[in-house]
Structures are given as C-alpha cells and as structure tokens.
Amino acid sequence: MAITPHLSPKPRVLVVGGGYGGYHVAKRLQKKIRDRGGIVTVVDPNSYLTYQPFLPEVVGGSIEARHALVDLRSHLRHSEVIQGKVVEIKHAGKTATIEGPEGMTFDLPYQDVVVTAGADSRVFPIEGLGEAGIGLKRIEEAVSLRNQILERIESAALMTDADERRRAMTFVVVGGGFAGAELIGEIEDLVRTAISKNPRLAQSDARVVLIEAMGRIMPEVTEEQAEAVVEEFRARGIEVLLNTSLSSAVDNHLKLVNMSDQSDAGSFYADTLVWTAGVAANKLAKSTDFPVEERGRIEVTPTLQVSDGQGGVAEGAWAAGDVAAVPDLTGDGPGGFCVPNAQHAGRQAARLAENLMAVRFGEGAVEEYYHKSLGTVAGMGVGKGVGNPLGIELSGVAAWLGHRFYHNYAMPSLERSSRVLGGWINEIIFGKDTTQVKELETPHNAFREAAGLERLPNRMDVKKEASDA
Ligand SMILES: Cc1cc2nc3c(=O)[nH]c(=O)nc-3n(C[C@H](O)[C@H](O)[C@H](O)COP(=O)(O)OP(=O)(O)OC[C@H]3O[C@@H](n4cnc5c(N)ncnc54)[C@H](O)[C@@H]3O)c2cc1C
Structure with a gap:
C-alpha cells in the first residue's frame, strides 16, 4: 500500500541501516547537518543497533539480550528515525523506496545517501540446512538459540530413548571463524553449567561439535594461536572437526564430507545446528543503480564515495561497512579490500562523515580511509579467550579480559556499556544465569x-x- 507519510521537507542525508557503521555516521553528522538546515534520516527495519560481537555472550547468558542493543531513538535524538526497510535506491532520481510496517510503501527523497546496510549470513545450497539451521547475526537468533539449548537439555533429562537423548544433547556450530569459535566456547560453557545443575544428566551426555572446512580455525590469529585454541577446545571436550564440511542436514541428520578427498566423514543427528560460515553483503546492494563487485558489495573509492563505474564518483552517494568493498590501503586486506568487521565499520563511518561534510559544505578536507588493524581478541566462555591486540599474543584470562575491555569500550554509548558491565559484575557474583524463557x-x-x-x-x-x- 503506497502512502505519503509526514516527513521532514529539509534536505536529507539518508543513512540506510542503523547498525554499527550507520549509527556512527548519524551520530557524527546529526547536529552538523541540522545546524546547516538539513536533516539526517536513519532507516532500519529495527529501531535499534545490534552490537553483534556480543551475540555469543547473549547465547551464553553473560549479557542480557536487550543490553546488546542500542535504541536509535534514545541515542540519535537529532536524527529522524524510520523503522522500515529500504528495498530500492534510485540514485539517478535521488530517491529510496521504503517498506514500512504492514506493507506501507513510500519513496523518500534525499540529497546525500549513505549505505551501511551490513551483511547477512552466507548460506550455501546444502539440502535441509535452511530448515535445520539457524544463523547468528540477529538478537532474535541469539535469544532463540539460547532458549533452544536450555530447552533441549531439560527435555533430554526426561528422555528414555538413548538416540533421542543423544540427538537433543548434540550442539553443532559450522564455521570456525571468529564468530563460530566464540560461539562454540560460549555454548560449551552454558551446556556444562546447565548440566551441572541437573542431577538427571551427566557431562558425558553432551556432544559439542565445531565443524570447519579449512585445515585451521580463526584465520584472524596466528596459526600457533589457532592450534592452541583447538587444543584447549578439545581439552574442554569440544570436538573440532577440521577439513570437514556439511553436505546434508535433512531432518537434522548431519552428513559430513572430508574436504581433503571428498570422502564420507560420517553422520549423526543434532537438534541444534548453528551456521556461522561467513557473511555475504546485503542483497540491497543489487537493488540500487550503484556498481556492485563480484562479491555483491557496493564499489567505493578510498574516500568512501560510491564509484560511478567510470573511474569517478557518484555525486551524493556514500557507503561503508560490510556492504561496501572498501579498498584497504594498508595492503593487508584479502583481495585488497578491508575485511568485514566492526573495527573497520566504525572507523570508516567516522572518515565518511568528515568527507561528506567536506564535499557538501566545503568544511575540512576529503581524505582516504586508512586503518592498520589493531588485531583481534575473542572471548570463548568465562575466563577463556585468545587474541593478538596491537601484536601482543594473549590467551586465557588475559585475552578474555582484553575482549571484555575492548568491546565494552567499543559498544556505543555509556548507558549501554554500563548495562553490559553491570551484567558481567552480577555474573561474577551470582554465577552463570541458566534461566530459560519458554x-x-x-x-x-x-x-x-x-x-x-x-x-x-x-x-x-x-x-x-x-x-x-
Ligand atoms: C557473532 C558475531 C561476532 C562478531 N565479532 C566481531 C568482533 O569481535 N570484532 C569485530 O570487529 N567485528 C565483529 N563482528 C562483525 C561486526 O559486527 C560487523 O562487521 C559490523 O557490525 C558491520 O557493521 P555494518 O554497519 O556494516 O553492519 P551492521 O552492524 O550489520 O548494520 C547493518 C544494519 O543495516 C540494517 N539493514 C539491513 N537491511 C536493511 C535495509 N534493506 N534497509 C535498511 N536497513 C537495513 C540492519 O538491520 C542493521 O541494523 C562480529 C559479527 C558477528 C555476527
């Protein structure tokens, strides 16, 4: 149903996606644009930013779900926030088509557009995967996964059929990148704690499995660190299956293939299957008249301006974060582009905001985006982790503390990071929360x-x- 909503008539900077990149763009621009007679409008299907690095801890129960979100209306008070999905951008006419709630559709004119619509789970065409699996990009997925794990444990405690019980107590993550490794660590912690509170179950009832198609996990850390993580996981009872891929998941019957010679690598049932094997740029990129590269990302120049496909830039068009192919001028990025992470998205947002002010109002200079990675830190359950921040190799408690310190700092707004910190303190005092919401x-x-x-x-x-x- 096409509608004509009451919206500001002022010249608009339209920010498509209020996630990590979009939030920081809007935060930096909202007052400056308002003071120059314009308005920043943020459109997102959710009225909140999801701080995705906290999703594994939402599953584990160290962070309350709402605390991993940042309410856009509370924290972008000088912006116009619209809860809706941008379904098309026609930059030739400088309009975006928005799909709001209940099928309401309308066109939104803009002067400048900033596309920060992020990425979605990259799902391969594996039979049964769509029905059996779940991703970890959204808060609902984290909440549902946590409750499913706890529900399966409670149900298994009453099951008398050994096969059914085994299936209920098998928890699988496919994809051993950062997100998958953090998640499997959190799941193992949660499962062990829940079992320790349930006299009907033994720790040996649980099977926690990480499946990775490559010969190693976590390409973000050194090979030695990755090997140490695998060793530690195995010591915790987590099965790490390297060089192994999922070939079928019909009815939650997981069939595995050895990647070295494509031979059969066994099969088993698992009620819980999480897919964290990579991300793909938001499909919205292809519903624009912007040039899109082979991996589906919007082509941008190092100044974060959308390229016009002919060596120049499209006037008034910008993009950053996971949806954009941003050249990595340090030369470190695979294929010459920045890797999709929050570290880049937040910094690109800051550079983009400066550059937009320079181009639109002649204030400041347009500069190219350049950021040398600060390294990474991952938490894998309470007191466990790995990382190489600023080139310093960390593991165990030191890495876990580094992970918590860094992400609490990177979480937007003092209000939100204080809520997260409060939850962590409560966890230290009262222990892991295994309450299930049915x-x-x-x-x-x-x-x-x-x-x-x-x-x-x-x-x-x-x-x-x-x-x-
Ligand atoms: C489990 C997990 C753990 C991670 N851990 C780390 C970490 O430790 N360190 C790190 O640096 N990075 C980490 N990342 C990656 C990081 O979260 C992302 O790279 C970062 O959020 C990208 O920012 P973005 O703004 O490009 O996209 P997002 O933050 O994903 O924001 C995109 C926004 O666009 C909105 N949107 C989508 N479609 C539309 C549409 N059609 N119209 C309007 N809005 C739309 C979405 O709702 C969302 O709010 C992790 C990611 C995951 C999933």
Missing part, C-alpha cells in the same frame, strides 16, 4: 489454552513431527 515463539498458547483453543506448534514441535513422519 514459549517465546508461541506466547499466545497459555491464553489460547485458557480460552479452550488448541496450542500452536513451535519450531521444535514442527521438527519433531517432520522426523516422526
């Missing part, structure tokens, strides 16, 4: 039952019916 997918069931109606099935019920059939 029926999040079907919250109406209690009232439906009271009204004499049938219960609606949740995801686990549907899966069970499919595998019983």
Whole structure:
C-alpha cells in the first residue's frame, strides 16, 4: 500500500541501516547537518543497533539480550528515525523506496545517501540446512538459540530413548571463524553449567561439535594461536572437526564430507545446528543503480564515495561497512579490500562523515580511509579467550579480559556499556544465569489454552513431527 507519510521537507542525508557503521555516521553528522538546515534520516527495519560481537555472550547468558542493543531513538535524538526497510535506491532520481510496517510503501527523497546496510549470513545450497539451521547475526537468533539449548537439555533429562537423548544433547556450530569459535566456547560453557545443575544428566551426555572446512580455525590469529585454541577446545571436550564440511542436514541428520578427498566423514543427528560460515553483503546492494563487485558489495573509492563505474564518483552517494568493498590501503586486506568487521565499520563511518561534510559544505578536507588493524581478541566462555591486540599474543584470562575491555569500550554509548558491565559484575557474583524463557515463539498458547483453543506448534514441535513422519 503506497502512502505519503509526514516527513521532514529539509534536505536529507539518508543513512540506510542503523547498525554499527550507520549509527556512527548519524551520530557524527546529526547536529552538523541540522545546524546547516538539513536533516539526517536513519532507516532500519529495527529501531535499534545490534552490537553483534556480543551475540555469543547473549547465547551464553553473560549479557542480557536487550543490553546488546542500542535504541536509535534514545541515542540519535537529532536524527529522524524510520523503522522500515529500504528495498530500492534510485540514485539517478535521488530517491529510496521504503517498506514500512504492514506493507506501507513510500519513496523518500534525499540529497546525500549513505549505505551501511551490513551483511547477512552466507548460506550455501546444502539440502535441509535452511530448515535445520539457524544463523547468528540477529538478537532474535541469539535469544532463540539460547532458549533452544536450555530447552533441549531439560527435555533430554526426561528422555528414555538413548538416540533421542543423544540427538537433543548434540550442539553443532559450522564455521570456525571468529564468530563460530566464540560461539562454540560460549555454548560449551552454558551446556556444562546447565548440566551441572541437573542431577538427571551427566557431562558425558553432551556432544559439542565445531565443524570447519579449512585445515585451521580463526584465520584472524596466528596459526600457533589457532592450534592452541583447538587444543584447549578439545581439552574442554569440544570436538573440532577440521577439513570437514556439511553436505546434508535433512531432518537434522548431519552428513559430513572430508574436504581433503571428498570422502564420507560420517553422520549423526543434532537438534541444534548453528551456521556461522561467513557473511555475504546485503542483497540491497543489487537493488540500487550503484556498481556492485563480484562479491555483491557496493564499489567505493578510498574516500568512501560510491564509484560511478567510470573511474569517478557518484555525486551524493556514500557507503561503508560490510556492504561496501572498501579498498584497504594498508595492503593487508584479502583481495585488497578491508575485511568485514566492526573495527573497520566504525572507523570508516567516522572518515565518511568528515568527507561528506567536506564535499557538501566545503568544511575540512576529503581524505582516504586508512586503518592498520589493531588485531583481534575473542572471548570463548568465562575466563577463556585468545587474541593478538596491537601484536601482543594473549590467551586465557588475559585475552578474555582484553575482549571484555575492548568491546565494552567499543559498544556505543555509556548507558549501554554500563548495562553490559553491570551484567558481567552480577555474573561474577551470582554465577552463570541458566534461566530459560519458554514459549517465546508461541506466547499466545497459555491464553489460547485458557480460552479452550488448541496450542500452536513451535519450531521444535514442527521438527519433531517432520522426523516422526
Ligand atoms: C557473532 C558475531 C561476532 C562478531 N565479532 C566481531 C568482533 O569481535 N570484532 C569485530 O570487529 N567485528 C565483529 N563482528 C562483525 C561486526 O559486527 C560487523 O562487521 C559490523 O557490525 C558491520 O557493521 P555494518 O554497519 O556494516 O553492519 P551492521 O552492524 O550489520 O548494520 C547493518 C544494519 O543495516 C540494517 N539493514 C539491513 N537491511 C536493511 C535495509 N534493506 N534497509 C535498511 N536497513 C537495513 C540492519 O538491520 C542493521 O541494523 C562480529 C559479527 C558477528 C555476527
């Protein structure tokens, strides 16, 4: 349904995506643009930024879900915030088409556009994967995954069929990059703690598996560090299957292939399957009239201006973060481009905001984006981690503290980072929180039952019916 909403008539800087990059662009520009008679408008399907580096800890329970989010209206008070999805950008006419709630559609004119729509899970065409798996890019996924793990453990405690119990107690992550390694560490911690509180279960009932197609995990750290992490994971009872790939996941029956010779690498059932094997630029990039490179990212120059495809730049068009192919002038980036991470997205946002002011208002100078990586730090459960911040190799408690310190600093706003810090302090005092919130997918069931109606099935019920059939 096409509508004409009441929106500001002022010249607009349209920020597409209020995630890590978009938030920082808007924060830096909102007052400057307002003072020059314009307005910054942020459009995002969610009214919040998701701080994705905290998602593994949301699964583990160290961070409360809402605390990993930053409310855009509270923290971008001088911007116009629209909860909607940009479905098309016609830069030739300087308009974006927005799909709001309930199918409301409208065109939004702009003077400058900044595309920071991020990336989605990169899912391969593996049979059954779409039905059996879940990603870890969104808060809902983290919350649902956490509850599913705890629900499976509770259900398994009452199961008498050994195969069913094994299946319920098998937790698999595919993809041994940073996100996958952090996640499997958090899952193992959560599972062990939940089992230790449940006398019907033994630690040996749980199977926690990390599957990685390459011969090593975590390309972001040195080979020696990655090997040490694998050793530590194995000592914790996590199975790390290297050179192994998933070939089928129909009805949660996972079939594996050895990547070295494509031979059969076994199969097993797992109710919990998480896919963290990479990201792909947001598909929105292809619904624009901007040039897009082979990996689906918007082509930009080192000044973060969208290129016009003919060696110049498209006037009034900018992009940064995971959706953009930003040249890495340090020469370190694979293929010559910056890797998709928050470290780059936040800094690109700052440079982009400066450059936009310089081009639009002649204030300051246009400069190329240059950032030498500060290294990385990963947390893998309480007191465990690995990293190489500023070239210093860290592991164990030191890396874990480094991870918490860095991300609490990088989390936008004092208000949000204080809430996260408060949760961490509570965890140290009271221990890991293993409270499960049931029926999040079907919250109406209690009232439906009271009204004499049938219960609606949740995801686990549907899966069970499919595998019983
Ligand atoms: C589990 C996990 C752990 C990570 N850990 C680290 C880490 O330790 N260190 C690190 O540096 N990086 C880490 N990253 C990567 C980092 O979070 C991203 O690189 C970063 O968030 C990219 O910022 P962005 O602004 O490009 O995209 P995002 O932060 O993803 O923001 C994109 C925004 O665009 C919105 N959007 C999407 N489609 C549309 C549309 N059609 N219209 C309007 N808005 C739209 C989305 O809702 C979202 O808010 C991690 C990522 C994950 C998933």
